[in-house]
Amino acid sequence: NAGVTQTPKFRVLKTGQSMTLLCAQDMNHEYMYWYRQDPGMGLRLIHYSVGEGTTAKGEVPDGYNVSRLKKQNFLLGLESAAPSQTSVYFCASEPGIVANEQFFGPGTRLTVL
Amino acid sequence: GQNIDQPTEMTATEGAIVQINCTYQTSGFNGLFWYQQHAGEAPTFLSYNVLDGLEEKGRFSSFLSRSKGYSYLLLKELQMKDSASYLCAVKDSNYQLIWGAGTKLIIKP
Numbered sequence: 391n392a393g394v395t396q397t398p399k400f401r402v403l404k405t406g407q408s409m410t411l412l413c414a415q416d417m418n419h420e421y422m423y424w425y426r427q428d429p430g431m432g433l434r435l436i437h438y439s440v441g442e443g444t445t446a447k448g449e450v451p452d453g454y455n456v457s458r459l460k461k462q463n464f465l466l467g468l469e470s471a472a473p474s475q476t477s478v479y480f481c482a483s484e485p486g487i488v489a490n491e492q493f494f495g496p497g498t499r500l501t502v503l
Numbered sequence: 504g505q506n507i508d509q510p511t512e513m514t515a516t517e518g519a520i521v522q523i524n525c526t527y528q529t530s531g532f533n534g535l536f537w538y539q540q541h542a543g544e545a546p547t548f549l550s551y552n553v554l555d556g557l558e559e560k561g562r563f564s565s566f567l568s569r570s571k572g573y574s575y576l577l578l579k580e581l582q583m584k585d586s587a588s589y590l591c592a593v594k595d596s597n598y599q600l601i602w603g604a605g606t607k608l609i610i611k612p
Contacts, residue, residue, distance in 0.1 A: 430511075430604055431604055432507065432590070432592075432601075432602030432603050432604045432605065433546075433590070433592075433600075433602040434602075435599060435600070438599075448599070480545060480546070487594075487598040488533070488598070489534060489551065489553065491536065491548035491551065492548070492600065493548075494545035494546050494547070495545060496544070496545050497544075497545055
């Protein structure tokens with residue numbers, strides 16, 4: 391089992407460019423999450439999904455969109471990147487929401503110039 | 504608002520014991536988690552507490568007091584590989600994880 395994988399691992403964008411981050415999990419988990427991690431701050435939830443075809447906003451959703459067309463994949467899109475979106479992005483999955491740990495992907499380091 | 508507080512950085516000596524504290528104020532409580540995160544890597548699960556008391560798992564133990572909004576992670580027989588950040592997180596009434604900023608633990612020989 392690969393667990394949770396993310397592509398790409400690193401990316402540099404110019405302001406205004408767009409990109410999609412891909413998260414895939416092979417554990418048949420229902421719940422998937424996108425977080426960003428910035429220095430001195432806790433992980434902040436961007437968007438999440440409670441199952442195939444569903445998405446919901448988290449704490450910091452502005453400037454991001456997501457899709458979960460297949461249960462195993464959760465995509466995070468930046469339509470027009472801004473320097474404030476420079477961060478490390480983590481995807482996580484969870485089998486259920488009660489008493490379950492979240493499993494994290496290795497992260498994507500994004501720099502927006 | 505919701506808030507999780509933990510010390511920014513701690514230093515300890517190899518072979519010693521260290522206690523990392525976490526206090527929380529959240530809308531609802533559905534469990535408290537501790538994760539370990541090595542520099543440049545993803546967080547990995549360490550422990551889960553939902554009832555008051557101590558949970559022991561090898562060299563690591565985690566304690567919870569719901570009435571005080573307080574938890575600690577106790578690491579015994581410290582090893583150099585324990586140098587990492589330790590993240591405290593609480594599941595709120597919506598079952599969303601609220602994360603602390605993490606405590607960077609530095610182990611000295």
